[in-house]
Amino acid sequence: MIIMGKIIIEKSIYSFEDIRLGNWSESDPYFHQALSFCQSWLCGKEEFEMSTSGSTGEPKNIQVKRKQMEVSAAGTGDFFGLDKGSKLLCCLNIWMVAGKMMLVRALEWDAEVTVVKPIENPLLETDDNFDFVAMVPMQVAACLDHPITRPRIRQIKNLIIGGAPSSSLLIEKILEQGISAFQTYGMTETVSHIALAKISAGDLIYKVLPGVKIGTDKEKRLWIKAPMAGEKKLQTNDLVELLDEDSFKWQGRADFTINSGGIKLQPELMEPKIIPIIQSLFGHQEFFLFGKPDERLGQKLVLVIQQKEKDVKKEQDLLLALKENFNRYHLPKEILYVDELVKTASGKINRPESYKIAK
Incomplete structure (x- = not known):
C-alpha cells in the first residue's frame, strides 16, 4: 500500500514514513509532541x-x-465523505483529545495535515485551502473578524466547531458568510464528537454518528452508548430534549441549573437571549449567569461580566433593558464584574472559579 499522507509544520514537510522512522527533528516542544504522538x-x-x-x-x-x-x-470521515488526499488543518491543542483526534484523522485517512499552534486566529499562520478543519468558537470568531482571514475561513469545505456552544451572534455571522459549519457534541470519554448539528437558523438539532445509541435518565440528562466510547454506557450532566432515537436538542448543563425560590433556571438557554443587550452596552465582553447562595431564595440569579471597572450608568441601562425583555424570574438580582474570566484548558469559562473572584 502506498502511503501518501504527510504533515506540514511551518516550512517542514514530513511523510508518514519519515515520522514512523523518526526522521524528523523539531526543537519546539509543541511540534515535537505532535510528531511524537x-x-x-x-x-x-x-x-x-x-x-x-x-x-x-x-x-x-x-x-x-x-x-x-x-x-x-471512520465515523467522521464517512459523514463528510473525506478520505485519502484530503487536506486538514490541526489548530486545536494537541494535549487534548480534540487536537489528537485531528492528527488521528489525518493518519487514518492518509491525508495531508498542516499543524499550527492553537492560537486565537490560526488562519493567520497559513493561506492554504482545507477540506476539513476543527476550531473552538473563539477561533471562528477571530477568523471572521479579521479582514485577511475572513475570506480564508469561507474557503474551508467542512468546518466543525466544538469545545463550547457557539453564541447566537457567532451563528449569525457564520450564516451571513455562507460557511458550511457544524456544531459538535462530545467529550474525551467518547473520543471527540458523537453527534453533529448543521449550523442553520433556528434551534440546532444534533444527529448522532452511526452506531451511537442515546437516551435520557429521569432528570432528562443524556446518556450515550457508542463504539468510540468502548460500548460502555456514559451518563452525562447535559440536559437534552430527545427528538427521536437519533437526534436531540441540547438544553445546557444540569450542574449549572439555578434553583431560585423553586424556579429552575437554565443559564445556557438564557444567555444567548441576553447577548444583544450586553453587546449594545458593553461591546463584545464575555459574561455568564450564575447562582449565588441566598438565604431566602436558596440561590439568586447573578450576572457576571468581564469588565475591569463598574459603570453605574451602563448597569442601570442594562437592568432596564432586561426588565423590558424578560419576566421577573429571569432577571439578574445582582451584577458582578471580573477583570479576567478564568478559562478551562479547552477554552470554556470556568464559572465557579470566575464567580469566586467577581466583585
Missing part, C-alpha cells in the same frame, strides 16, 4: 492517556484504546 500511532501503540474536561464527572486522566479512536475517525 504521530510516531507512536504509526508504530502501532494500542492505548493513549487523555485528560478529560469533566463532562461526566471530575476532570481526570483516562486510558483510551486505539480502536475507539479509529472508530471515531
Whole structure:
C-alpha cells in the first residue's frame, strides 16, 4: 500500500514514513509532541492517556484504546465523505483529545495535515485551502473578524466547531458568510464528537454518528452508548430534549441549573437571549449567569461580566433593558464584574472559579 499522507509544520514537510522512522527533528516542544504522538500511532501503540474536561464527572486522566479512536475517525470521515488526499488543518491543542483526534484523522485517512499552534486566529499562520478543519468558537470568531482571514475561513469545505456552544451572534455571522459549519457534541470519554448539528437558523438539532445509541435518565440528562466510547454506557450532566432515537436538542448543563425560590433556571438557554443587550452596552465582553447562595431564595440569579471597572450608568441601562425583555424570574438580582474570566484548558469559562473572584 502506498502511503501518501504527510504533515506540514511551518516550512517542514514530513511523510508518514519519515515520522514512523523518526526522521524528523523539531526543537519546539509543541511540534515535537505532535510528531511524537504521530510516531507512536504509526508504530502501532494500542492505548493513549487523555485528560478529560469533566463532562461526566471530575476532570481526570483516562486510558483510551486505539480502536475507539479509529472508530471515531471512520465515523467522521464517512459523514463528510473525506478520505485519502484530503487536506486538514490541526489548530486545536494537541494535549487534548480534540487536537489528537485531528492528527488521528489525518493518519487514518492518509491525508495531508498542516499543524499550527492553537492560537486565537490560526488562519493567520497559513493561506492554504482545507477540506476539513476543527476550531473552538473563539477561533471562528477571530477568523471572521479579521479582514485577511475572513475570506480564508469561507474557503474551508467542512468546518466543525466544538469545545463550547457557539453564541447566537457567532451563528449569525457564520450564516451571513455562507460557511458550511457544524456544531459538535462530545467529550474525551467518547473520543471527540458523537453527534453533529448543521449550523442553520433556528434551534440546532444534533444527529448522532452511526452506531451511537442515546437516551435520557429521569432528570432528562443524556446518556450515550457508542463504539468510540468502548460500548460502555456514559451518563452525562447535559440536559437534552430527545427528538427521536437519533437526534436531540441540547438544553445546557444540569450542574449549572439555578434553583431560585423553586424556579429552575437554565443559564445556557438564557444567555444567548441576553447577548444583544450586553453587546449594545458593553461591546463584545464575555459574561455568564450564575447562582449565588441566598438565604431566602436558596440561590439568586447573578450576572457576571468581564469588565475591569463598574459603570453605574451602563448597569442601570442594562437592568432596564432586561426588565423590558424578560419576566421577573429571569432577571439578574445582582451584577458582578471580573477583570479576567478564568478559562478551562479547552477554552470554556470556568464559572465557579470566575464567580469566586467577581466583585
